[in-house]
Amino acid sequence: MSKKLLVAALIPFAALAQDPSIINNEKVTVVTANRVEQAISDVLAPITVITRDDIELSMAKSVPEILRMVPGIDIGQNGGRGSKASVFMRGSESDHVLVLIDGVRLPSSITSGVDFSKIPVSQIETIEIIRGPRGAIYGSEAIGGVINIITRGQQGASIKQISAGIGSDKYYEVDLFLSTDLTDKLHVNFGLGYDDAEGYNSKPITGLNDGDKHGSENRNVLLGADYQLSSQLNAFIHTRYSQSTSEYDSSYTTRFQKEQWLETTSVMTGVKYRRDNYFGSLTYSFGENKSYQYEAGDDYKDANSTLFTKQHNVSFINSFALSDSLLLNAGLDWRDDQVEDDGAKVEGVASRYNTGFFTTAVYELSSVTMDGSIRYDDNEAFGGNTTWGLATGWAFVENYSVIASVGTSFKAPSMYDLYAENGSTVGNLDLKPETGESVEIGVKGFTAAIDWKIIAYRNKVENLIDSICLVQGTPYCQTYQSVNTDGESTLQGIELEMNTTTGIVEHQAVLEYLDPKDAKGETLLRRAKYKVKWQGIVQLGDVDLSLRYLYQGERDDYVDNFVKTVAGYSLWDISAAYLVTEAFKVSARIDNLFDKEYATAQGYPAPERGYYINATYEF
Numbered sequence: 001m002s003k004k005l006l007v008a009a010l011i012p013f014a015a016l017a018q019d020p021s022i023i024n025n026e027k028v029t030v031v032t033a034n035r036v037e038q039a040i041s042d043v044l045a046p047i048t049v050i051t052r053d054d055i056e057l058s059m060a061k062s063v064p065e066i067l068r069m070v071p072g073i074d075i076g077q078n079g080g081r082g083s084k085a086s087v088f089m090r091g092s093e094s095d096h097v098l099v100l101i102d103g104v105r106l107p108s109s110i111t112s113g114v115d116f117s118k119i120p121v122s123q124i125e126t127i128e129i130i131r132g133p134r135g136a137i138y139g140s141e142a143i144g145g146v147i148n149i150i151t152r153g154q155q156g157a158s159i160k161q162i163s164a165g166i167g168s169d170k171y172y173e174v175d176l177f178l179s180t181d182l183t184d185k186l187h188v189n190f191g192l193g194y195d196d197a198e199g200y201n202s203k204p205i206t207g208l209n210d211g212d213k214h215g216s217e218n219r220n221v222l223l224g225a226d227y228q229l230s231s232q233l234n235a236f237i238h239t240r241y242s243q244s245t246s247e248y249d250s251s252y253t254t255r256f257q258k259e260q261w262l263e264t265t266s267v268m269t270g271v272k273y274r275r276d277n278y279f280g281s282l283t284y285s286f287g288e289n290k291s292y293q294y295e296a297g298d299d300y301k302d303a304n305s306t307l308f309t310k311q312h313n314v315s316f317i318n319s320f321a322l323s324d325s326l327l328l329n330a331g332l333d334w335r336d337d338q339v340e341d342d343g344a345k346v347e348g349v350a351s352r353y354n355t356g357f358f359t360t361a362v363y364e365l366s367s368v369t370m371d372g373s374i375r376y377d378d379n380e381a382f383g384g385n386t387t388w389g390l391a392t393g394w395a396f397v398e399n400y401s402v403i404a405s406v407g408t409s410f411k412a413p414s415m416y417d418l419y420a421e422n423g424s425t426v427g428n429l430d431l432k433p434e435t436g437e438s439v440e441i442g443v444k445g446f447t448a449a450i451d452w453k454i455i456a457y458r459n460k461v462e463n464l465i466d467s468i469c470l471v472q473g474t475p476y477c478q479t480y481q482s483v484n485t486d487g488e489s490t491l492q493g494i495e496l497e498m499n500t501t502t503g504i505v506e507h508q509a510v511l512e513y514l515d516p517k518d519a520k521g522e523t524l525l526r527r528a529k530y531k532v533k534w535q536g537i538v539q540l541g542d543v544d545l546s547l548r549y550l551y552q553g554e555r556d557d558y559v560d561n562f563v564k565t566v567a568g569y570s571l572w573d574i575s576a577a578y579l580v581t582e583a584f585k586v587s588a589r590i591d592n593l594f595d596k597e598y599a600t601a602q603g604y605p606a607p608e609r610g611y612y613i614n615a616t617y618e619f
Helices: 002-009 052-058 063-067 415-419
Strands: 047-050 073-077 085-089 097-101 124-131 145-151 159-167 171-181 186-200 214-228 233-249 257-275 278-295 305-321 326-342 347-365 368-379 383-397 400-411 434-447 450-462 465-472 477-484 488-502 505-517 530-540 543-552 555-559 562-566 569-579 584-591 610-618
Touching (some): 052 124, 052 584, 063 085
Parallel strands (some): 097 145
Antiparallel strands (some): 047 124, 073 085, 124 145, 159 171, 159 610, 186 214, 214 233, 233 257, 257 278, 278 305, 305 326, 347 368, 368 383, 400 434, 434 450, 450 488, 465 477, 530 543, 543 569, 555 562, 569 584, 584 610
16 A cells, blocks of 8 residues: 555545546545545455446436446336336345435435435446445445445536437436536536436226326436635535436236435535645535325325425545554434425434434555544434444465455435334334444456456344334234344355457456345345346447346246246347547447346246437537
């Protein structure tokens, strides 16, 4: 590490997007692993970085489309674009993955899950994915891993871009993004985005909803400013707003078509200071979600069900480069969650606060790197919780290293679990946090022009929260309650990553084995035991080509109200980008190239073969 640890630690939280061709270079920095800038080569945790160039080449239209090729990730989506999507990392529950935007956790839904389909791709610059527990860094929810979505526009960058596209299911989009230095001290960002799709019948029931289509419409705005107060101090404010409307059917039997109107607002402001061997940041953020559900064709203001969530965050982070080999970080987080409902889930307003203190240390001695962290959280609902993590990497010979880590994590009960009072569900104030203990070991190297890494992991999760029938009706349960289950779930697996070049083709391949079992020894739903992911990229002058293959093995899921094993599937996608001039680019994509019939969530068929074309102009 030597002096590159010192240099990386003192870079402010800026310029995270990097050319993917140098992603393994020591100059590339990431911020998610320890909440401070580090060279990616110094990060011991398994990490994947997706750049803006990667996103534009893939022509992905949603975050689930981007993430499905990442090692360790399974996607479950209730239909096509705009429908609710869940992400499972290393077999953990979908609400065991912490999701951040610009390092700040999203206002969680009432069940602590995040709907990835509502995050606008046009605002994304970089996505950093850390696999494995990071509870000692972030606190609650980081049992399976962390996904940090970093928005566009960094100080010093100059981007003036407009793009438009069309595609299958009457899809069209238009985006405008501006990022520039107005003065030598003031940098501003501005973005607008809109997309609309007629969609298709994502939950077909013969004779009940024949001919229905479930579409979506999305609008988003981004506005930000960074001001350099001095050579050592800068202030910033970033705001985001998005509004989405999506169509769905209300129930299995009646199939009345309904709509959801979702508004998301976020404001983040703060200051960053750096001097000599110190870097510090103080950040305040506010996030709010407003969800309205109503009959299709009605006004959202006439909704028969509403749900509002608010979240206030304050973070104070300090980084000290005590020597060329030792980096010490310490921080404080304070968060207040609020939920207001019309009684469909929680009666009235419920709130709780959480205060967390953490410290991390990274030390390098010759060929050995050590990383340790500890955190204490004090939560209004359940009291105190301590998490910790330790990792060691040893470069035992040139180009070959072994890495081992252990750590703990937890997830706080959701507001719904604690405070539900709606007739069909009652809350349980005696719930304890779900807790995880993880161990993993890996080896990485460079052999015969192949850059490879193999990791084996095991994560044991206790006190899982599940629902039981509290009052039995006829014939169905009348009232449910959340409880902590006995025993422990065991999530274990092996990941093999390989990168190489043959001729003009750059290859990225992932092979995965996953064995996720609950406390009863039963396989967890919607997690494939075997997965294969491959991408080939070719650059031919002004043309970039990308071919992607995804194999998801058989997995268990609900079929006709019973758990059954469903068949696996294979998908091929292809995309291309042609740089017509230095300022004008045309891209095209064919999704599901061989028109495979499949579903990531049974009963919700995925889209058929799709065609997309996009034009981008920089001025």
